[in-house]
Amino acid sequence: MLLTPSQTKESLLRKLRGVNQVPDLPIVLAPLLNYLQQPVDSMQVAEVVRLISRDKALTAQCLHLANSPLFGRWQPVDTVHGAVVALGLRRMREIATSCCLLNLTPRASKLDPVVFWEHALGCALASRHLARAVGFADPEKAYLAGLLHDFGILMHLWLAPREFQEAWEKARAAHIPLQDAEEEVLGVGHSETGRMLAERWRFGDPLVAAIGGHHDVAKVTAHRSLVAIVALSDVLCRMGGLNHGYSEERQVDMVEEPAFAVLSEEFPAIHTLDWERLTFELDTFVVEVHQLVNVVSCPK
Amino acid sequence: MSAGVMTAAAGPERARALDPQLFRIRDSIYQTTGMFQPDHTLRLLEERVMRRMQAIQVRTLREYREQLSGSPTAPAEVAKLLQEIRDGSQGFFRHPEQLQALRKIVLPRLVLDPSRKEPRTLRIWSAGCSTGEDAYTLAMVLMEESADRLKEFRCEVLATDADEAVLERARAGIYDDPSASQLTPHLREKYFTPLEDRWQVTSPVKAQIKFSQFHLLRDSPTEQMKGIDVIFCKDVLIYLDGLDKRRILHHFSRSLLPHGYIFLGSGESLHGIQEEFHLVHLPSTIAYVRPNSTLEAGN
Structure with a gap:
């Protein structure tokens, strides 16, 4: 029998607080993710290469991404070291984290978990693009925040798969945002559970803010521009074919989104942003992300 | 290793x-x-x-x-x-995401608009209709909706082009197999009749459309170009410079009702050209509306 929303919420939060209930990072990914979180300036190429190369499947996935035009590579690379040299450590960090996220997605679920990764990757790319377009100083940070913004969905897939599936089916049938359906069915949205896990895994304040605040930007007090970039990119992806496996039936005026007002406080360039071009460029991401997912997501 | x-x-x-x-x-x-x-x-x-x-x-x-x-x-x-x-981008039911957005988002919003006056008519303008495939597509979409959402509405498609020769072909409504485009065999059977080795649009579909010759830059909009709900203008503005684009958009703003929408061709943008219309995102497509015409319902 399914639990009521408040029972589900209590159970979820209990599991989140419990020492042994929250899954640990997989053994190969933990040192890599931890290493990738430090500033790029203090990273060593050899160590990144060693950490990625410990896992054959992860290596293959990273090379697929490194060879995608989405990451700026138009000539083939066939070794991790070659990829780091050609693309740089910053870009390699994006790629490795993207692959880690894919590998953290549970496979046992009845839902196709790949759609959530597609959305994450699309949002990461759009966030990087939008960050550059408005003059945000750290587009790579925007990429990572976009990639991890829906981390709470992973949480739900692990800890409440049946209830989460019900929420997803409800969202798909009514063509509404997943966050709204989660709040109805689970009693809590992925932004809240994602924030709790991100804090627990010590993701750092900017990422925690983006994960916890992207559905309610107006209430965010720190790292507001970063959160706004992720929130706008999230909406663009949800309207543009990189949603969570269904389309939201609504009309959006980006200028009237709360995140637009927040971002314009620090980055007035947003007022003259070419949204049309950004939207059309997202079409390229959609095609490329679908292709990538086909080759990257094969089970190990 | x-x-x-x-x-x-x-x-x-x-x-x-x-x-x-x-x-x-x-x-x-x-x-x-x-x-x-x-x-x-x-x-x-x-x-x-x-x-x-x-x-x-x-x-x-x-x-x-x-x-x-x-x-x-x-x-x-x-x-x-x-x-x-x-080249070759004409066809029935092209840009299906626009048609989906029209059916799922735009028409429901237009129908629910409290400022809409009697009599209940809904008018779509295919501006630069060429040989008529888009105009007939829109007429078919409206007919599909007429049993349900548009039950109490009189619907009309206005289709204009500057070139009388292509309009003649549009009026005739005779095409090579239209299901070669995105038209499903089901809709072909419903809205076309075979004519030797070609297909002709049926009379009820034709009755939905008013074709007329109109040059978007040279001619002054007539009364029938007033009170429009949605304008489809594909592959027209891309051939014009900024000044001419603005002139046409100004005409459009006078033709459209306050809540009206403009749909352009695939990949077409009005960025930096004008400020009369706002970009809106619809599922997998974009359109333009007047500022402040965004209805709250359904958003």
Whole structure:
């Protein structure tokens, strides 16, 4: 029998607080993710290469991404070291984290978990693009925040798969945002559970803010521009074919989104942003992300 | 296996790299015409550009890019390239995401608009309708909706073009197998009758449409171009400069009802051209509306 929303919420939060209930990072990914979180300036190429190369499947996935035009590579690379040299450590960090996220997605679920990764990757790319377009100083940070913004969905897939599936089916049938359906069915949205896990895994304040605040930007007090970039990119992806496996039936005026007002406080360039071009460029991401997912997501 | 030397399948063998000049040509076309071509369509653009390069005997992409801007013949060459790009883009039910957005978002909003006055009519204008495929598509969409959402509405499609010859073909409504485009066999059976080896649009569909000759730049809008709910204007503005685009958009703003929408062709943008209309995002497509005309219901 399914639990009521408040029972589900209590159970979820209990599991989140419990020492042994929250899954640990997989053994190969933990040192890599931890290493990738430090500033790029203090990273060593050899160590990144060693950490990625410990896992054959992860290596293959990273090379697929490194060879995608989405990451700026138009000539083939066939070794991790070659990829780091050609693309740089910053870009390699994006790629490795993207692959880690894919590998953290549970496979046992009845839902196709790949759609959530597609959305994450699309949002990461759009966030990087939008960050550059408005003059945000750290587009790579925007990429990572976009990639991890829906981390709470992973949480739900692990800890409440049946209830989460019900929420997803409800969202798909009514063509509404997943966050709204989660709040109805689970009693809590992925932004809240994602924030709790991100804090627990010590993701750092900017990422925690983006994960916890992207559905309610107006209430965010720190790292507001970063959160706004992720929130706008999230909406663009949800309207543009990189949603969570269904389309939201609504009309959006980006200028009237709360995140637009927040971002314009620090980055007035947003007022003259070419949204049309950004939207059309997202079409390229959609095609490329679908292709990538086909080759990257094969089970190990 | 030692770190860094491990090789793995680096994905399907990657295709030949695109010439960076192609990206510049894409950007130049966007700046001049407002038509954007995403990266995944650049191979196709390359083919079209090669055809034009052969036609005007230009050898390199760089030289061809120079032909597209700065030279006195640039506007003519841009127009010819656009024709190559848009060649064969006519067809029934093209841009299905626009039609979905029309049915799922736009029509419900229009129908629920409290400012709508009696009599309850809904009017769509296909501006630059060419041989009529878009106009008939819109008429069919409205007929599909008439049993349900538009039950109490009188619907009409106004279809105009400057070229009387293409209008004649549009009025006749006779086409090669229309299901070769995105039209399903079911809709073909419903809205077409076989005519030897071709297909003709049925009379009830034709009755939904008023065809008339109208030059968007030279002619003054008539009374029948007032009170429009939605304008579809595809592959027209891309051939015009900024000034002419603005003139036409100004006409459109006088024709449209306060809540009206404009849909353009695929990849067409009005960015930087005008401020009368706002961009809105609909599922997998975009459209333009007047500011403050965004209805709260359903958003």
